[in-house]
Amino acid sequence: MIVCEFSIVPLGKDVSVSSYVAECLKIVRKSGLSHELTAMGTIVEGTWDEVMQVVRDCHMAVRQRSPRVLTTVRVDDREGPQGRLSAKVRSVETKVSDPA
Amino acid sequence: MIVCEFSIVPLGKDVSVSSYVAECLKIVRKSGLSHELTAMGTIVEGTWDEVMQVVRDCHMAVRQRSPRVLTTVRVDDREGPQGRLSAKVRSVETKVSDPA
Amino acid sequence: MIVCEFSIVPLGKDVSVSSYVAECLKIVRKSGLSHELTAMGTIVEGTWDEVMQVVRDCHMAVRQRSPRVLTTVRVDDREGPQGRLSAKVRSVETKVSDPA
Amino acid sequence: MIVCEFSIVPLGKDVSVSSYVAECLKIVRKSGLSHELTAMGTIVEGTWDEVMQVVRDCHMAVRQRSPRVLTTVRVDDREGPQGRLSAKVRSVETKVSDPA
Numbered sequence: 001m002i003v004c005e006f007s008i009v010p011l012g013k014d015v016s017v018s019s020y021v022a023e024c025l026k027i028v029r030k031s032g033l034s035h036e037l038t039a040m041g042t043i044v045e046g047t048w049d050e051v052m053q054v055v056r057d058c059h060m061a062v063r064q065r066s067p068r069v070l071t072t073v074r075v076d077d078r079e080g081p082q083g084r085l086s087a088k089v090r091s092v093e094t095k096v097s098d099p100a
Numbered sequence: 101m102i103v104c105e106f107s108i109v110p111l112g113k114d115v116s117v118s119s120y121v122a123e124c125l126k127i128v129r130k131s132g133l134s135h136e137l138t139a140m141g142t143i144v145e146g147t148w149d150e151v152m153q154v155v156r157d158c159h160m161a162v163r164q165r166s167p168r169v170l171t172t173v174r175v176d177d178r179e180g181p182q183g184r185l186s187a188k189v190r191s192v193e194t195k196v197s198d199p200a
Numbered sequence: 201m202i203v204c205e206f207s208i209v210p211l212g213k214d215v216s217v218s219s220y221v222a223e224c225l226k227i228v229r230k231s232g233l234s235h236e237l238t239a240m241g242t243i244v245e246g247t248w249d250e251v252m253q254v255v256r257d258c259h260m261a262v263r264q265r266s267p268r269v270l271t272t273v274r275v276d277d278r279e280g281p282q283g284r285l286s287a288k289v290r291s292v293e294t295k296v297s298d299p300a
Numbered sequence: 301m302i303v304c305e306f307s308i309v310p311l312g313k314d315v316s317v318s319s320y321v322a323e324c325l326k327i328v329r330k331s332g333l334s335h336e337l338t339a340m341g342t343i344v345e346g347t348w349d350e351v352m353q354v355v356r357d358c359h360m361a362v363r364q365r366s367p368r369v370l371t372t373v374r375v376d377d378r379e380g381p382q383g384r385l386s387a388k389v390r391s392v393e394t395k396v397s398d399p400a
Contacts, residue, residue: 003139003140005138005139005140005141007174009309009311009370011309011311011313011314011315011317012313012314012315013311013312014311014312015178015311015312015367015368017311018188018191018192018195019195021192021195022192022195022196025192025193025196026196036138036139037189037192037193038105038136038138038143038189039103039105039136039143039176039184039185039186039188039189040103040105040141040143040174040176041105041140043138043139043140048256048259048260052252052256056248056252059248059275059277060248063277067278067279067315068276068277068278068279068315069275069277069278070274070275070276070277070309070370071273071274071275071277072174072272072273072274072275072372073271073272073273073274073275074107074140074172074270074271074272074273075259075269075270075271075272075273076139076140076268076270077259077263077268077269077270077271078115078267078268078269079267079268084139085139086139088118088139089137089138089139091118092118092121092122092125092137093125093137095118095119095121095122096122096125096126109209109211109270111209111211111213111214111215111217112213112214112215113211113212114211114212115211115212115267115268117211148356148359148360152352152356156348156352159348159375159377160348163377167215167378167379168215168376168377168378168379169375169377169378170209170270170374170375170376170377171373171374171375171377172272172372172373172374172375173371173372173373173374173375174370174371174372174373175359175369175370175371175372175373176368176370177359177363177368177369177370177371178367178368178369179367179368203339203340205338205339205340205341207374215378218388218391218392218395219395221392221395222392222395222396225392225393225396226396236338236339237389237392237393238305238336238338238343238389239303239305239336239343239376239384239385239386239388239389240303240305240341240343240374240376241305241340243338243339243340272374274307274340274372276339276340278315284339285339286339288318288339289337289338289339291318292318292321292322292325292337293325293337295318295319295321295322296322296325296326
C-alpha cells in the first residue's frame with residue numbers, strides 16, 4: 001500500500017486552476033480509494049497500480065483541456081497495514097502532545 | 101502571501117520519521133503561522149521570508165540529528181488576501197458539489 | 201511525449217544511496233528510452249506508459265531491498281515533437297546568450 | 301553544503317516558460333555558485349543561505365511578471381566536501397560500469 005500525493009497544473013491557461021482540480025477530485029472519488037484534498041494537492045492511498053491509474057486518468061483529463069501540463073507525484077511506500085492516510089498524522093500528533 | 105508545503109526526511113536513520121516530523125511541528129507551531137499537518141507534509145501560510153525561516157529551522161533541527169537530510173518544498177505564491185490555506189480547498193469542493 | 205524526472209530514496213538504510221541509483225540506472229538503460237542522470241534525479245523521455253513502467257520497475261527494485269521507499273516524480277507533458285530532453289535546455293541557453 | 305534543484309513556473313501566462321527560465325539562469329550565474337541547467341530544473345550547490353537567496357531572487361523575478369507562481373525546491377544536505385554537483389553523478393556511473 002502506498003500513500004501518494006499528486007498535483008496537476010495546466011500551463012497556458014487561467015491563473016485559477018480550481019476547475020481542473022475539481023475535475024480530478026471527481027475522478028478520485030469515482031475510484032473508491034481513500035483520499036484527502038489539501039491546499040497543495042490530493043492524497044490517495046492504495047496499491048501502486050490503483051493509485052497510478054487514478055493519477056494517469058487525472059493527468060490525461062487536464063491534458064485534454066490544455067496543451068501543456070505539469071504533474072508532481074510523491075509516493076510513500078511502506079510495508080504494513082492500510083489506513084496510513086490518517087495514521088501518519090495521528091502518530092505525529094501523539095508524539096507532539098506527549099514528548100516523554 | 102504564499103502557501104507552502106514542505107517535507108523533511110533524514111537518511112541513514114530509522115524507517116520511522118515521525119519523531120522528526122513531531123519536532124518540526126513544534127517549530128511550526130511556535131512560529132504562529134497558519135499551518136496544517138497532512139499525511140505527506142506540513143503546509144504553512146505566510147510571507148516568503150516568514151515561511152522560509154520556518155522551513156530552514158525545521159531542516160536544521162533534523163540535520164543536527166542526522167548526517168544527510170532531503171527536504172522538498174513546494175510554494176504557491178498568488179496575489180490576493182490571506183487565508184488561502186482553507187480557501188483553496190473550499191473553492192474546489194464548491195465546484196465539485198455544484199458543477200453548473 | 202513526456203519528460204519526467206524521478207528520484208527514489210530508501211529509508212532505514214545507509215546514508216549513501218548510490219547503489220540504489222545505479223540499479224535504477226541499469227533499468228532505465230535497458231528500457232531504451234532517452235535519459236539523463238543528474239545530481240538530483242534521473243530524467244527520462246517517452247510516452248506516459250513507457251516512462252511510468254520504468255519508474256515503477258525502479259521503485260519496486262528499491263522497495264525489494266528496503267521496507268520504506270519515497271519516490272518523487274515530476275512530469276512535463278507538452279504537445280509537439282520528441283527530443284525535448286535536450287531541446288528544453290538549448291531553448292533557454294539561446295535566450296540567455298541572445299537576449300535581444 | 302547543499303545541492304538544490306529548483307523549478308519556477310508562472311500560471312496564467314504562455315505555454316512556453318523558457319524566457320522565465322532564462323531570466324533565472326542569469327540570476328544564478330551572477331551568484332557565482334556552481335550550477336547546472338537540466339530539462340526539468342536548475343541545480344545549484346552552496347550553503348543553505350546562499351542557495352535560498354538565489355531561489356528567492358529567481359522566484360521574485362518571475363512573480364513580478366505574473367500574478368501566480370509555483371516553485372518547487374528539493375534540497376540534498378549532506379556533511380562532507382563541496383563538489384557534489386558532479387561527484388554524485390560520477391559515484392553512480394562508477395557503480396554501473398563496475399558492478400563487482
